[in-house]
Amino acid sequence: MPDYNQAPSEFPLPPPSDDFVPQFSTVQYTQPATMESCANCSTLLSSQYYVASGKKLCPECARLAASSSGQTASDHAAFVRAIVFGIGGATVGLALYAAVTIATGWTIGYVALAVGWLVGTALTKSSGGRGGRHYQIAAVLLTYAAISLAAVPEILYYVYNHQVAVPDIAVLVQRLLVYGLLSPFLHFGRNPISGLIGLFILFIGLRIAWRMTRARQLPISGPHKVGAA
Numbered sequence: 001m002p003d004y005n006q007a008p009s010e011f012p013l014p015p016p017s018d019d020f021v022p023q024f025s026t027v028q029y030t031q032p033a034t035m036e037s038c039a040n041c042s043t044l045l046s047s048q049y050y051v052a053s054g055k056k057l058c059p060e061c062a063r064l065a066a067s068s069s070g071q072t073a074s075d076h077a078a079f080v081r082a083i084v085f086g087i088g089g090a091t092v093g094l095a096l097y098a099a100v101t102i103a104t105g106w107t108i109g110y111v112a113l114a115v116g117w118l119v120g121t122a123l124t125k126s127s128g129g130r131g132g133r134h135y136q137i138a139a140v141l142l143t144y145a146a147i148s149l150a151a152v153p154e155i156l157y158y159v160y161n162h163q164v165a166v167p168d169i170a171v172l173v174q175r176l177l178v179y180g181l182l183s184p185f186l187h188f189g190r191n192p193i194s195g196l197i198g199l200f201i202l203f204i205g206l207r208i209a210w211r212m213t214r215a216r217q218l219p220i221s222g223p224h225k226v227g228a229a
Contacts, residue, residue: 036226048223062220079134082127086138089122090115090146097150102157107187109198112147112205119143120212132215139209147202149180 036045039055050062093115100111119142123135155176159166166172179186184202188195 045226047226049226050220050223052220057220059223075130078127078130082123082130082135083138085122085126086119086142089118090142093118093143093146094150094153097147098153098157101150101154107198109201112143112201113208114205115146116143116205116208117212119146120209123209123213129216131213135213136210139213140206143206143209144202145181147205148183149177151183152176152180155179 036049036056037043038045038049038058038061040057040061043058043061045056045058049056049058051057052062096118097111097115101107116139119139123139124131127135158164184195184199187198
């Protein structure tokens, strides 16, 4: 029997055994099923989510996306971006319309169809395919402005080419803008038949832009369980 009064270093130890394996306790950390968040509001997806256009959305954002009247922060940002690109598309359309008229000497109304397509494409592509009444109104206004104001560079080209004296540039620009916006109807007053055809083609161009930016039903799948394969 060992003598417990002796020094600790002198206590007898059990002989080593090949079957002896030291046991160490380990701490297990539980990871959440997912750390993904909603693509729109950045809310952590806890239990279920929906998928729209390849993006995961929380139930509330999915409901807003499926609603024609629901507007989220990303929708407003997309509309602002669409207006910027729409102005760019309208500018390209204006330049195209004016260039064709100056090059041919004829006012080819069918170019208005291309202008409407350019504006509608710029709005839809830059907004990620969004649409709705506010997109349609913007598309019609930009298309009409591009087609009507194409008369301004045409007149400026005539003034430059014929060296017409201009007493006041500011007054000239102001009058040209007013004249440009009214030009489709002023042309109708000078030549009713040709003007009526021009107004009809203008209407078709506006209709193209209107239809291209109409509201679309966003395909949404779900609900999906978070962490499911």
